[in-house]
Amino acid sequence: MTAWNKLLVATTRLLDLHDSAHEPGSPFVQVSQEQRRGLRDGYWLDLGCLLLDYLLEVDFATNSAFVTQRRCLAHLRGDYPELPADDLSFVINLLATPSEIHYREWQADTADSGAGEGETPPGTRSGRSTKRTALIEKQGQTGQVRLTPSGRQAVTLASQVEDLLYSEYDAAKVIAALSRGDYARVPDITQQILMAIRALTQELRRVRENPTHEGKLAALLDNERHYHNALSTIQSTLLSARSQLSTPTLIAHFDAWAERQEEEWDLRMLSATIGRVLNAIENLSRRLSELLSDIAEGRIQSMGVIDFAGLAHQLLLSPPPERLQDAVVARMMPLGTQVAMPRVETLLPLVETRRAERSGAALVFDEASDKPSADPLLARYLKARGPALRQRLRQSPLSLPEALSECWHHFEADSDPAHAEILDCLPQLLNTFVDTQLLDDHLSVGIDDTPFAIALPDGRRIEGAVTPSLRLRPTASKEQKV
Numbered sequence: 001m002t003a004w005n006k007l008l009v010a011t012t013r014l015l016d017l018h019d020s021a022h023e024p025g026s027p028f029v030q031v032s033q034e035q036r037r038g039l040r041d042g043y044w045l046d047l048g049c050l051l052l053d054y055l056l057e058v059d060f061a062t063n064s065a066f067v068t069q070r071r072c073l074a075h076l077r078g079d080y081p082e083l084p085a086d087d088l089s090f091v092i093n094l095l096a097t098p099s100e101i102h103y104r105e106w107q108a109d110t111a112d113s114g115a116g117e118g119e120t121p122p123g124t125r126s127g128r129s130t131k132r133t134a135l136i137e138k139q140g141q142t143g144q145v146r147l148t149p150s151g152r153q154a155v156t157l158a159s160q161v162e163d164l165l166y167s168e169y170d171a172a173k174v175i176a177a178l179s180r181g182d183y184a185r186v187p188d189i190t191q192q193i194l195m196a197i198r199a200l201t202q203e204l205r206r207v208r209e210n211p212t213h214e215g216k217l218a219a220l221l222d223n224e225r226h227y228h229n230a231l232s233t234i235q236s237t238l239l240s241a242r243s244q245l246s247t248p249t250l251i252a253h254f255d256a257w258a259e260r261q262e263e264e265w266d267l268r269m270l271s272a273t274i275g276r277v278l279n280a281i282e283n284l285s286r287r288l289s290e291l292l293s294d295i296a297e298g299r300i301q302s303m304g305v306i307d308f309a310g311l312a313h314q315l316l317l318s319p320p321p322e323r324l325q326d327a328v329v330a331r332m333m334p335l336g337t338q339v340a341m342p343r344v345e346t347l348l349p350l351v352e353t354r355r356a357e358r359s360g361a362a363l364v365f366d367e368a369s370d371k372p373s374a375d376p377l378l379a380r381y382l383k384a385r386g387p388a389l390r391q392r393l394r395q396s397p398l399s400l401p402e403a404l405s406e407c408w409h410h411f412e413a414d415s416d417p418a419h420a421e422i423l424d425c426l427p428q429l430l431n432t433f434v435d436t437q438l439l440d441d442h443l444s445v446g447i448d449d450t451p452f453a454i455a456l457p458d459g460r461r462i463e464g465a466v467t468p469s470l471r472l473r474p475t476a477s478k479e480q481k482v
C-alpha cells in the first residue's frame with residue numbers, strides 16, 4: 001500500500017460523512033456499503049498521484065514556478081508509454097477545479113460579544129465553507145500548472161512527513177539501516193528529514209515576510225528550545241552515522257551488497273545525502289537564531305490580523321479626535337500634492353521577490369550570497385560599555401537610579417566624535433540587572449526595600465516598588481584581594 005493509498009484510506013469515510021444526505025434526528029442509523037462510481041481500475045487516481053508527486057519535485061527545483069503540460073506528459077509517459085495528452089488534460093482540469101467543502105467552526109463566547117442581526121450567537125458552532133480544495137493551479141492563457149497550497153499540503157501528508165520536532169527518530173533510522181545493511185533506505189530517510197527541515201524553513205520565511213501571524217510567531221518562541229534540541233540530536237546522530245561509513249567493516253559489507261544490486265551504488269552517495277541534511281541543519285539553525293535575535297531586539301513586531309474594512313467603517317461612524325487626525329496626516333500624507341514619488345528602498349524587497357520567482361535556479365539551502373547580519377544592539381552595548389561598568393562596580397555597588405542618573409544607558413555608536421550618534425540602550429541596561437552574567441560571572445543583584453520613581457528627559461517614567469543594585473559577590477571580592 002503506497003502513501004497515497006494510506007491518505008485515501010484515512011480520509012474517504014470523512015468525505016462520505018460530508019456527502020451524506022442523512023436528515024438530522026432521523027431514527028434510521030444503519031449505514032449500507034457505499035458503491036462508488038468510476039472504472040474501478042485505479043487508472044485516473046494513479047495518474048493524479050503521479051502528477052502530484054512530479055509537481056512537488058519540480059516545485060522544489062524551480063521554487064514554485066509554473067510547468068508546461070508537455071513536461072508533465074513526458075514524465076508520466078515513463079510509467080504509461082501510450083498515455084494520450086487528452087487524459088492528462090482531463091486529470092489537470094479535474095484537480096484544478098475547486099469543490100466547496102462545508103464544515104462548522106466554534107464561535108468563541110466573549111464577555112463583550114453580542115449577536116447582531118443575521119449573525120451567529122457566540123458560544124455555538126457556526127457553519128463555514130471553503131473552496132480552496134483545488135490541488136493544481138492552472139494558467140488560463142498558457143495552460144501551465146503548479147501545485148496550490150492545498151496540493152502541496154496533500155503531497156506532504158501523503159509522503160508522511162513528520163514535524164521537525166520528531167525527525168530525530170528518523171535520524172536514528174539511518175543508523176539502524178546501516179547496521180542492518182539496508183543501504184537503499186538511507187536516501188529515502190534523509191529525504192524525509194530534508195522535507196521536514198524545508199517545511200520549518202518556509203515557516204521562518206513566512207514569519208519574516210509577514211509577521212502579522214501571531215500564532216506562528218508565538219509557536220516559534222514556545223518551541224525554540226525544543227527545535228534547537230531536536231537539531232542538535234539529529235546532527236549528532238547523523239555525524240555518528242557518517243563516521244560509520246569510513247569503517248573497514250562497513251565498507252567491505254557495502255561493496256558486497258552493491259555487487260548484488262541492479263543499479264549502480266557508491267558509498268559516496270550515502271555520504272552526500274547525509275551531508276546535505278547536515279548543511280540544511282546548519283542553515284536552519286542560523287535562520288532560527290537570527291529570527292529570535294530580531295524578535296528580542298524589536299526588529300520584528302507582530303500586529304495581528306486587522307479587519308481594515310471594519311476599521312474604515314468604524315472611522316466613518318465615529319471619526320477620531322482632531323489631534324490624532326493631524327498626526328496621521330502629517331505622518332502619512334506627501335509633502336507636496338503635485339508630485340509624490342515613493343522611495344526606492346521600500347520597493348527593493350518586492351523587486352528581489354520578483355527576481356527570485358523568475359530565476360530558474362533553486363537556492364533552497366544556499367546562503368552563500370546572504371548579507372551578514374548586523375550585530376545585535378545588546379552585544380554592541382556590552383562591548384562598548386562593559387569594561388567601564390565592571391570598573392565602576394569594583395568601586396561601589398550601582399543601583400538602577402544611580403545608573404540612569406550617570407547615563408549608563410547611553411553610548412556613542414561611532415568611534416569618530418564628529419559623526420558619533422548617541423544610542424538609547426535602556427532595555428539593554430535593564431538586561432544587565434536581570435542577567436548579571438552578561439557583565440561578569442561574579443556579580444549579583446541586591447534588592448533594597450525602598451521604592452523609586454525616575455522621570456527621563458524624553459518623558460518616559462520608570463517606577464519600582466524595590467530598588468535593584470549591581471554589586472560584586474563577597475567571595476569574588478576576597479579572591480580579587482588575594
